[in-house]
Amino acid sequence: MGVSECEDLFPSIVSHQPRLMRLPGEPKYEQEFIDPYNHCTVNRKIPHLKGKLCVGCFEDWLLLADEFTKEIFFLHRTLDPKLKVHLPSLCVEYFKCLRGCVVSSSPLSRECLVTFVGNGEFLRGENIILYCRPKRDARWTKLSLSIHSEAFHEFTGQVVRFKGKIYALHGIPIAYRVVVINEDSLLKGHCTWTVVLLPITNHCKHHLVVSCDDMFLVSVTDRFQRQGFPASCIVHRVEISYHTWKRVESIGGCAFFLGRMQSSALPPSQEGAECDCIYIANTYFKKGIYKICLQDQTVSLSFLMKWPERRSQLFWLMPIRVHHSWRRKHEIFSFTHPIGTDKSDTTHVQEEEKKEEKCKVDISRQWADMPIELVELLLPRLYLIDCLRLPSVCKAWNTLANLIQDAKVYPWFLRTTNDKSCLWNLFDPVYRKECSIDMKWLGFSQDISFQFSKDGWVLVLKEDKYLFLINPFTRECIGLPEKDRRKSFAMSFSSSPTNLDCIVLVISYVGRHLLEISTWRPGEDEWDNIYFNYLYNFLVPFNPVFIGGEFYCFCRKGKLLV
Known part of the structure; x- marks a missing residue:
């Protein structure tokens, strides 16, 4: 069989995008090619791979x-x-x-x-x-x-x-x-x-990946070892000279494709590849392709596979080598005439040189000369602390609005210290950075407890009776009417208190079989209270969740209070 007759047996997309190739253990089954991006499959019967x-x-x-x-x-x-x-x-x-x-x-x-x-x-x-x-x-x-x-x-x-x-x-x-x-x-x-x-061994599945001029060790943690579900991954770069391991938070914008026997990498310029993402072909109970995003450490099942054969094999089939096409382009641009030089080529080169001169960066220019529109485009890509420091670079940037809303922010862990200080500690679990905020105007941290947080605001209880809505970054504070915490069961609020439709909800016990639901809106001076009878131990102690105009609360025996 000639080359032209065989070329259509492999899916044409395989030549420039990665595919997970499944070879069945029995000759009667077809070969399957799975797209990790679009979650589609293509079946082929390739005689050369049969059996x-x-x-x-x-x-x-x-x-x-x-x-x-x-x-x-x-x-x-x-x-x-x-x-x-x-x-x-x-x-x-x-x-x-x-x-x-x-x-x-x-x-x-x-x-x-x-x-x-x-x-x-x-x-x-x-x-x-x-x-x-x-x-x-x-x-x-x-x-x-x-x-x-x-x-x-x-x-x-x-x-x-x-x-x-x-x-x-x-x-x-x-x-x-x-x-x-x-x-x-x-x-x-x-x-x-x-x-x-190895730098880490406990409950990890290790993969060695060669990417450009570096070699990485990807350790996929498996919290549920019997099920084989990936929970997260830790990446180390190998220092070849000393055979040491250096933990890294990024893989240089590449995409890794991990298999049982082999692993491969794609550069950031490859079509369809997502930056700093790791794709895992899992062959345990939940067979499928899992994607781990290193930027936010999220794990998702992008494709679920089903097949009964025990001898099925999975291999990542990577695109045809990119440097082949690059070499052909390089040869075309480096071509010279054997006699003399064409004037059109000379003119083209001069125009390219002029373009390069225009692209040179003048490092003597001030930051204030950068258009505000460009600075606003940078906000979603900045770390939150850097975003807050941005207006201090120059006066022209003080007009920037929505710094916190536009920043690249993940959920943080907020805690207070037990000693007599006024510091609030914030820990970023993604970047593994910690910072402190001085809240002297609110008093000692040991008298404060956090009840609920949403949209950058925190519902704070002081001395078990004074309630505040505080934005720790902008230092905005909104006082609420007093509420006895000893009787309160759960607290929550619907949205930022700067919105007029914000509702603060507090659920309290006022009797053995009597429940009080209190609500407060911005601008009001007292709570609106509603009472109704309830069964003993009816609610589960979790803060209510607001969605679609309603609060949801867990109840006993699998029930939900709305």
């Missing part, structure tokens, strides 16, 4: 194996039979023990080195390396590594190649170290290796 096991996806090549014929070979993604590179066959025992694989270069190169790490039931306690050069070697070379003699201390299958060294996660069921193998030593018939301990 084959996928060992790995390496850029434009698939490493396939036939469990029955013991044939193992590389196949180009064009599915051209001419671009098929055979490797030495493997025995049955090795098929059972292989865990992960890395390739040093293109399989068409004579210098290409294919390396497997593995272990198995018949190799309990033994860790092996299996390698060969497809264009040179007629058989595989096996080396044993005496890393640990105890059972369950094996390679996990997560292995990457980075700057001439092979990094393989080690330790089952939870990896706690990385075995670093010198690739050059394998070509000399022996193996030199070192062990690097």
Whole structure:
């Protein structure tokens, strides 16, 4: 079958966007390609993949194996039979023990080195390396590594190649170290290796990802280990020179795609990729694609997959290498005539040079010269504290409005100190930063308790009877009529008190079977009270939630008070 006949078997979108490729364990099923962005699937029947096991996806090549014929070979993604590179066959025992694989270069190169790490039931306690050069070697070379003699201390299958060294996660069921193998030593018939301990091991699934000139360790925490649901992730960048780990909050705007055996990365310029997002192909009870956004540490199930076959394989199929098209463009722009130079080309170059001169930044200009419209565009991208400091840069920026509303704000943790101080402490769980606000005009913090917060405002109770609505950033304060906290059950308010339709709600006990619901609106001097009978222990002690013009309160036995 020729190339032109095979090109339509792979979905055309795969060439420039990532897809999760599912290879069924049975030949009768079709191959499935899943879009992590648009949540759609495309089914194909590809004869070249029928009944084959996928060992790995390496850029434009698939490493396939036939469990029955013991044939193992590389196949180009064009599915051209001419671009098929055979490797030495493997025995049955090795098929059972292989865990992960890395390739040093293109399989068409004579210098290409294919390396497997593995272990198995018949190799309990033994860790092996299996390698060969497809264009040179007629058989595989096996080396044993005496890393640990105890059972369950094996390679996990997560292995990457980075700057001439092979990094393989080690330790089952939870990896706690990385075995670093010198690739050059394998070509000399022996193996030199070192062990690097991981920075975190408890209840984490680790993934090694190579992105541009860096290597990252992504540790996905699993709060519900049996269900396999990802809760959050911690990212470390590997300092290669010293083999140390540095925790980072961002992955440089890239997108990571994590799989059971392999993980890949896409640059920020790739079409459709979301910045600082990690996609995980989960194969536990809730099979699907989970997306973790590092900017706000949110976890979402973007696609739910269903299939009954136990032998189904999942691999991320990444886009065709971007540098191919870049190289062609570079060759076009660097083309020169053999005799002389075309005047039109000279004119074009001069115009480009003039454009570059106009784009040069004059660092001597004042901040006040920046248009207010541009400054307002920066507000949603600034950290809240930086947003509050923005007007102090220059007088022209003092006219900016809605600083807090437009800032990039996440829920913060607010607390007071137990000592005799007037400080309120704010902790940002996303950026892991803490700041303090001096509230001397309100008195000691130990006499204050927080009841409810919404839209930047906090309902504060002082000395168990004085109620205030306070905005800790703008220092605005609105006093409310007195209320006895000893009888109050729950407190809440609907919206910012600067809105005329704001309602403050307080639920109190006034008798054994009598409940008081008090409401207050801005501008009123006293509470409006409503009384009704209730059953003992009827309500659950949670603050009411306001939505759609109504307050909702939990009740016993699964009931809801509206």
